[in-house]
Amino acid sequence: MPAKSHVDFCLFVQILEVEEDRIPPELVAAIQSRNPAEIARTLDSLPTLRNIVDDQTNLHESIHIVQGVIYRFLRWYSLAAFQYVSDTFKQMDELTAAAQSVNATSLHSPIFSLLDMEWHIYDMSKRFLFWKYKPALGISITDQVPKGVKAKPLITLNTIDLIENAASLLQYKISTGNDFPTWIEFSRWAKRNPAYTRILEFVRDYLGDGNVAVRIFLDLVQVAFDTNRPVQAFAILLAAFKYNYDKGYLDPILAQRGHCRWIEIFDHYAGKMPLEKPEYGNLLSKRFFRIESDLGLRLGGKMTHPILGHFVTKWEKLEANDIAYRYAFGAPNGYSKHISEISELFHAPITLLKLTNEEQNFVSVIGNLRNTGVADADIDGTEITDIHLKGVLVGFMMMFGVVRRLVGALMDPDFRFCHHIDCPFYAQNYCNMWLFIPKKYDDCGFPRRFTELRGEWFGRPGTSSEFVLVVGNGPNATADFQERMGWAKLSN
Amino acid sequence: MGKTEQLTLSAGPETEALVNFIFKELSDQLVDQIDLKRVTPATGGVAREFITTGALLTLAPALALPVFRLIERWMETNRQREAVNVIYQASKQDKELMKTLAELEKRHSDLMIKYAGRVGSFQQRNKA
Numbered sequence: 050m051p052a053k054s055h056v057d058f059c060l061f062v063q064i065l066e067v068e069e070d071r072i073p074p075e076l077v078a079a080i081q082s083r084n085p086a087e088i089a090r091t092l093d094s095l096p097t098l099r100n101i102v103d104d105q106t107n108l109h110e111s112i113h114i115v116q117g118v119i120y121r122f123l124r125w126y127s128l129a130a131f132q133y134v135s136d137t138f139k140q141m142d143e144l145t146a147a148a149q150s151v152n153a154t155s156l157h158s159p160i161f162s163l164l165d166m167e168w169h170i171y172d173m174s175k176r177f178l179f180w181k182y183k184p185a186l187g188i189s190i191t192d193q194v195p196k197g198v199k200a201k202p203l204i205t206l207n208t209i210d211l212i213e214n215a216a217s218l219l220q221y222k223i224s225t226g227n228d229f230p231t232w233i234e235f236s237r238w239a240k241r242n243p244a245y246t247r248i249l250e251f252v253r254d255y256l257g258d259g260n261v262a263v264r265i266f267l268d269l270v271q272v273a274f275d276t277n278r279p280v281q282a283f284a285i286l287l288a289a290f291k292y293n294y295d296k297g298y299l300d301p302i303l304a305q306r307g308h309c310r311w312i313e314i315f316d317h318y319a320g321k322m323p324l325e326k327p328e329y330g331n332l333l334s335k336r337f338f339r340i341e342s343d344l345g346l347r348l349g350g351k352m353t354h355p356i357l358g359h360f361v362t363k364w365e366k367l368e369a370n371d372i373a374y375r376y377a378f379g380a381p382n383g384y385s386k387h388i389s390e391i392s393e394l395f396h397a398p399i400t401l402l403k404l405t406n407e408e409q410n411f412v413s414v415i416g417n418l419r420n421t422g423v424a425d426a427d428i429d430g431t432e433i434t435d436i437h438l439k440g441v442l443v444g445f446m447m448m449f450g451v452v453r454r455l456v457g458a459l460m461d462p463d464f465r466f467c468h469h470i471d472c473p474f475y476a477q478n479y480c481n482m483w484l485f486i487p488k489k490y491d492d493c494g495f496p497r498r499f500t501e502l503r504g505e506w507f508g509r510p511g512t513s514s515e516f517v518l519v520v521g522n523g524p525n526a527t528a529d530f531q532e533r534m535g536w537a538k539l540s541n
Numbered sequence: 542m543g544k545t546e547q548l549t550l551s552a553g554p555e556t557e558a559l560v561n562f563i564f565k566e567l568s569d570q571l572v573d574q575i576d577l578k579r580v581t582p583a584t585g586g587v588a589r590e591f592i593t594t595g596a597l598l599t600l601a602p603a604l605a606l607p608v609f610r611l612i613e614r615w616m617e618t619n620r621q622r623e624a625v626n627v628i629y630q631a632s633k634q635d636k637e638l639m640k641t642l643a644e645l646e647k648r649h650s651d652l653m654i655k656y657a658g659r660v661g662s663f664q665q666r667n668k669a
Contacts, residue, residue, distance in 0.1 A: 055590060056588045058586070058587070058588065110588070113588045164586055165583075165586045209584060209588065213588060216588070233573060236573070237564075237569060241564045241565050243561075243591035243593060244591070245591070458585075458586050459586045459587065460586065460587060461584065461587055461589060
């Protein structure tokens with residue numbers, strides 16, 4: 050199955066794959082010329098990307114950029130994960146030597162696998178005869194329930210499942226103009242359009258009401274992503290909601306039509322979670338904590354997230370000055386005024402178009418590079434020129450591509466830009482984010498630039514004490530992570 | 542009538558197009574009567590465009606034939622590159638439907654239908 054359009058959660062570069070039969074003749078001619086300026090001119094002359102990229106695909110992938118900005122966990126994760134990418138790039142020689150010394154076939158990092166780590170949610174409600182007198186959920190990253198614990202498995206999910214289901218519901222609301230669908234309305238749309246619904250269906254079944262599930266889901270997920278463990282927070286908040294819903298305490302709110310600011314309800318529940326002091330420097334922290342809106346974290350003390358940073362800074366100011374922005378994406382049509390003011394969020398600062406013609410690929414960069422964190426970086430008051438900006442971003446993308454291939458995470462293993470199958474570097478695919486595909490692979494600039502960047506890259510001084518890379522196979526990585534996270538019993 | 546039948550579809554990279562066609566052609570009322578689960582490959586830690594490699598439809602026996610008719614219509618109007626595979630797990634044997642499906646298969650060489658009973662239903666009873 051070929052890789053398709055996607056967004057990664059570390060660098061947040063949007064990659065759109067254009068199907069060959071959707072490329073208009075004028076663009077085909079430009080691609081065949083392999084002249085970047087000519088291709089860029091032709092792309093600019095197209096009335097809209099709609100002609101070449103499916104509308105719904107474009108909208109869905111754009112929503113992930115929005116999520117990267119409005120979900121605090123993703124803001125924190127993407128910045129910290131990029132720091133780890135930088136550390137790994139710096140320590141590549143040591144890591145590969147360590148792997149070779151124990152004949153490891155691959156390297157795994159729990160940090161880079163954090164988003165697709167599976168969590169198991171259990172029903173641990175206490176019952177007496179048929180009477181459920183203490184509703185409770187349990188969560189674990191193992192499917193083995195501890196001895197002596199009675200728990201019924203409910204669902205297995207990961208952080209990306211939450212992101213995708215929320216993106217599909219938001220996509221529905223934006224594309225249909227309906228902020229308050231019934232379950233039936235959403236379900237019909239989801240059957241007629243590719244959509245992620247598994248977690249929504251779980252919430253429907255758990256609450257016993259699909260209409261309530263679609264009303265609360267986006268706000269529930271948004272508040273869960275205010276913590277360093279979104280899946281755990283999701284389970285706690287859902288259990289708290291269920292308790293109050295079953296007791297009828299929420300009936301007056303549910304009776305209201307329109308937007309009910311469920312975020313305030315979930316914020317209230319979140320305030321009662323067993324939260325600890327934040328440990329922002331450690332993505333694998335054993336603590337469970339809430340992430341502040343404005344973290345003020347900077348890479349090297351000078352730069353926000355290299356791609357999303359510009360939008361994040363803007364968003365944090367808007368959210369701090371007008372709380373309505375916090376509610377806006379739960380009902381995007383009702384808050385259309387707010388959304389229109391930040392519509393640029395839907396346009397990724399960097400989108401890479403992979404264009405294929407007659408089995409030859411070409412990568413074109415679209416977007417506004419001035420809307421990136423790199424452009425806003427404070428380099429001792431020195432203005433960053435366009436050429437410098439492009440050079441830094443190309444270097445970051447290359448570094449990210451090399452590291453994600455090295456640790457086998459944050460990428461679809463089938464993904465690559467290049468078509469030169471005879472190239473000696475093709476199979477290794479470390480060049481998966483190298484944008485300049487030459488006519489002949491002998492002319493490729495990747496090996497030279499890689500060597501240069503390895504020589505130039507200093508990263509953080511010393512070795513990061515927080516950096517953990519497990520050498521071995523998958524189960525070892527899971528065991529390490531399991532030891533860190535442990536088993537958590539949640540009750541409300 | 543309960544949703545007792547299961548229909549598993551796959552048409553290679555065109556599976557989503559087939560699923561889309563079926564559900565867009567059906568009336569709202571019929572869409573509501575069919576449960577749909579899409580099969581998607583692992584994402585590799587990225588948010589990827591939806592890829593459908595298979596679909597599981599759970600429906601009432603009376604809806605099976607209309608869905609097969611739509612599959613046939615889709616095949617007639619689309620020059621799909623890959624064969625369409627359908628596994629139909631019926632709750633009870635319907636000789637009339639089996640005959641219709643056999644005719645359907647005869648008309649379309651790139652359509653493969655496996656008509657099977659659920660474990661414990663007619664196949665086992667037939668053996669007995």
